[in-house]
Amino acid sequence: MARKKPGKSAGKKVRVEFRKNRVKRTRVNDLTRDAAPAAIVGRDGGEEGGEEDLDELTGSERLSGKGDISRRRTVVAEERDGQLIRDVDVEGCLAGRVVSAIGLHCLVEGELPVSEDADFGERYECTVRRVLRTLARDGRNAVVTGDRVLIRPQEADGVRETPDGPAKKMAVVERVEPRHGVLSREHKNREHVLVANVDQIVIVASAADPPLKPALIDRMLVSAEKGGVKAAIAVNKCDLAGDDRPRLEELAGLYESLGYPTVLASAVTGEGVERIRGLLAGSQSVVAGQSGVGKSSLLNVVEPGWSLRVGEVSGWTGKGRHTTRRAILLRLTAPTDDASATPGWVADTPGVRQFALWDVADWEVEAYFREFQPHIPHCKYPDCTHTHEDGCHVKAAVLDGAISRVRYDSYVRIISGAD
């Protein structure tokens, strides 16, 4: 009988059968057909290139049979939040966060601080066990930026010296924890996960140059609502607001009243920067918004030395190939006035910045306008679109001022497909 190991959480145990990655696709499909629902079949790897097969068997994985069957293995996994989590011996493992990933390689920052007064952990260059690709619902997204992982540092290999940077520590990713707040996009008809575990979207707009477009903010808010991710808004370039200032303040008040923290800010004067810092602390955020609104400028004021850290990460992955698709996580320094505060992280990449998050169908949109909710049940028609129908309580609420005209206009623009 298996010894009870520390750190194991109770969950439904499932056995996942699969074959080695080199089995031909046709065979793989045959196996899928007869398999139990929990069984997921190994896919052909290699597209991302350069993976080492570090996938030797561990205690919980057994070989069975001979010949063709000997390629079949059973992995003990646990089903948590609809995701298969590998059962591993946690002894000797460290918890960490993937700050950058390409295929089955990634850079992981350990959760334990490197020293008592540091707010950052050791960084490890990691390979990922192929078995994790099998457990992932989509093998291509086995390990992605933002993932919380369990890694096993490689004692034998030790530290590797590199000519262009600090010595690197090596480790193997043993397990990927269940994800939430996944930011993905379609790539060649398949889901491509950009970042996992996003818990906040900071929508950046600008007071001028480019002019503020509330409809764009509302579109991103809808995406955030659908994804179950909290949202905050920063209106940058308020130094250029001039006479428009009262309108911006009114708009900020509107969003605040809906529960979205809204900051009037300027990367030039430093207005609002302290509040943005506070909003980012302790969360894993994505900064999104139109090009030119000043996302980089704002982040550089929020976190001086930011670009330096960006350089550090891209130095490791400077292979050129996946640069545009890959997201990187950037750590913010913890606020110095609060020793117990946890640092925040910001995910950044061009694809993340101009995100069109999740596809939202027209009929779903009303659900993501918070202030519409009390009125929708009173509409005369249950399938009311709140546009041309009579007896519409949403429209009535707009007329009597309970719902803002700006927000209602955004709603109409979104469901009519206008930009």
Ligand SMILES: Nc1nc2c(ncn2[C@@H]2O[C@H](COP(=O)(O)OP(=O)(O)OP(=O)(O)O)[C@@H](O)[C@H]2O)c(=O)[nH]1
């Ligand atoms: N007046 C003023 N100009 C700003 C402010 N913030 C940024 N800018 C300017 O706006 C321009 C665009 O800034 P970026 O930080 O590159 O904008 P971005 O949103 O990161 O753009 P992308 O990287 O294309 O997504 C630059 O010329 C900045 O100098 C601000 O608060 N006030």
Ligand SMILES: [Zn+2]
């Ligand atoms: Zn209605």
